[in-house]
Amino acid sequence: MKRLIFTLAMVLIAGLSWAQVASNNPKPVQKGQLQIAAFGGLSMPQGNYKGIPGRAKNGYVGGLAVDQYFKGNKWGIGVDGRFLNHDIRKFDSVFFDNGYIATDYINHPSFQHIAVSIGPTYKSDFGKIELEAFLRGGVMFQGFPQYKQSVFINQAVGPPVSMFDSYYTNNPKRITKAWMGLGGLRMSYKINRNWGVFVQGDYLRSFGKSFGSDSSEFHLTGYNLKKSLTPADVFTVKGDRITNLNDYFEEKPVVQKTYVQAVNVAVGVKFTFGKSKVVVAKPKDIMSPVVQAQPKDILVVVKDKQTGQALSGVTVTISRNGGDNVSISNSNGEAERLVAAERGQYQVTAVKNGIAAAPVLISEAEFEKSGKVIYKEIFHDDPRFTLIGETVSASDNVKLPGISTVLTNTTSNSNMSQISDTEAKFVYQLEQQSTYTIVANQAGKFSQTEEVTTKGLNRSKTLYVSLKLGINNLNAGTVIVLKNIYYDFDKSNIRSDAARILDNVLNVMIQNPTLNIELSSHTDSRGKDGYNMQLSQKRAEAAVNYLVGKGIARTRLEAKGYGETKLLNNCENGVACSEEAHQVNRRTEIKVLKY
Known part of the structure; x- marks a missing residue:
């Protein structure tokens, strides 16, 4: 990506310069203008800054650019100031048997940088469209995150104790400086002679190991498992x-470093001082015009073959002479x-979930037909x-992104896992004539099976x-009815079938070693009160014994049978109710006693 942006910038400068020299009708020389641009958008980390050791996620960029153009409004000098997060x-x-490994974030867990740079700018305009290429160099004031990952051992009395730091940042300074470079392209649309809107893309990175007495790189030390x-x-x-x-960690730590680099895509608005004159060049005289087929747009729509429904998230490739145009289909x-x-001749291919569709061909003859668009399905x-699926709060249905889920095929007992995205969505492919269970699998959370x-x-x-998929927080006092447990x-x-539900409770107990629960059983009002109390107690104890047999300490579990003492409706002794109404009262619950 960074090479592409630099290459495009250089090609644009060279090509537009040649076009100005070669034009039959050069534009009149204009007075140099001053412009101010404000922008904001998406910043995408690259290389080791994104991977290891940086672990930086996509963030945001915002800033101001001031460009003073020289006479002729082609070449200029510009200053760029921006903030990146x-x-x-x-x-x-x-978690392991007698403790856990956890991370302590000492400051805000993010990289925060301020970059100030200066350098040349080249501009060419085509009516209301302006293209600008810019190169900058300057200083970046870097703010690094600080954290450490430690091994905590449970104690017989008192809280767990940190006994070993396995992974930690060790930057000489949290706030430091570095040399930086910046290059990119900006395309603007002039609303009037002063105001315009634009989109721009650029690549930024820091250089060197030090800036004066400051170390310019992000430092991380860790012991490999x-x-x-x-x-x-x-x-x-x-x-x-x-x-x-x-037995678990290497004896010597590994020191890792990375510089900052990111590709930035932004939109903005700019103001040009003074009057700007739009001059449209006259075309060259053409002695021998050549009639050629007009270019056409190609629009491809992907559909499910069996239902005819539009398919989103499909990778579509339109190829010609080794060149590929790759995109992802939208909701339509x-x-x-x-x-x-x-x-020319084009080939269209589509792939989703590792399955490719039969290719579709576009022939040259289709460019001869009427219309401006070639439509293909x-x-x-x-x-x-x-x-x-969608992960939501069980209490108020609010979307909860970033939740780990596990899908199990009940026939083959095979598992797949996935984390819900920023829209709280997760997607799995299901075989025909099959049954699955799905649960949340995340510390501090609980969902039904x-x-x-x-x-x-x-x-x-x-x-x-x-x-x-409804998600509950494991707060003390929370009561959750376990669905689909039958006796x-x-x-x-x-x-x-009940064991599969209890296995979910088992996983939650393993993931949350400080969790203590009451596991209770309830009956409906039919039958003698004393007998119902005795039966519900046996069922609660059977569930607790199942978890103890899987390795959960009995001290973390309490079995409680309530019989028919906690009915959820008015189906009491002597009241005629439907089977569905009685079923509401026949239930198994867990209550969080301590977490």
Whole structure:
């Protein structure tokens, strides 16, 4: 990306300069103008700054640019001042048998930079359109995040104790300086002779290891893991040290550094002082005109072959002579329109979920037909159903992005995992005639074990299956009814379908080692009160014994049978109610006692 932007800038400067010399009707020389531009947009980290050790996420950029053009309004000198913010990708906590690994963010977990630079600018205008290429050099005032990842060991009395820092920043200074360079392109549309709007793209990076006495790079030190930690692993502690630390971590730390680099895309508004004169050059005389086929736009729409529905999220490639135009189809199934495509033969391909559609060809003859757009449909044939889910708060239905989910095929017992995106969406592909369960899998959170089935669905009529996954916070006092736990009549043993639900509770207990719960069972009002109380107690104890048998300490669990003492409706003794109304009262609950 950075090479592309620099190359385009140089080509633009060279090409536009040549065009001015070669023009039959050169524009009159104008007085140099001063312009001020304000911009803001998306900043995308690159290289090790985005990966390891930087871990910087997409952020934002905003700033001002002032350009003073010389006589003729082609060449000028410009100053750029901008602010960049990139949050870092945070670490998940890792739990083992007698402790956990957690990260302490000492300051705000983000990179924050102020860059000031100066350099040449070249501009050319085409009626109301202006193109500018700019190169800058200057100083960047960098703000680095500080954090450390530590191994905490549980104590018999008192809170866990940090005994080893496994991953930490060690910048000589948190606020430091660096030399920086900047290059990019700006395309403006003139609203009137003073005001204009524009889009611009540029590449920025810092240079050098130091600036005076300041270190210019971001420093990180870490001990590599020899093997992944599991909930069954145990660190042996003797006195104030861990004796088997080298079984899990390398003996020597690895020091990593990175400079700052980012591709920025922004929109803005600019004001040009004084009067600007738009001059349209007269075309050259053409002695022997050549009639050629007019270019046409190519518009491709992707559809599901079995239902005819428009498909979003499909990678569409329009190819000609080795050149590819690649885009992702939108919610209407439309790929990015190929504007003013020259006459020729094109091939259209589409891929989604690893499955390719049959290619579609565009011939030269289609450029001879009337109309300005060549419209093509391409059909994708994936026999699976698409589950589109959404992670929301169970209490108020507010979207919750960044939640880890696990989908399990109940037949093959195979698992897939996915984290909901910024819109709280997650997407899975489901086989036909299959049943699945899906749960949230994140520390501090709990969701029901939801069941999704494609049995009875007709793929030729149905493509999408939708689901909202309700998420609860594990706050003390929270009561959650466990869905889909059933017992045989007059029995308390744990059935296989109930075991899948309790396995979700098991995972939550493992992920949250400080969580204590009450697991309770409730009956409806039918039958004798004393018998119902005794049966519900047995069922609650059976559920607790199941979790204890899977390794959860009994001290973290309480079994409580409430019989028919906590009915959720008015279906009391002697009241005639439907089976559905009685079913509401027959339930299993968990209550958070301590977290």
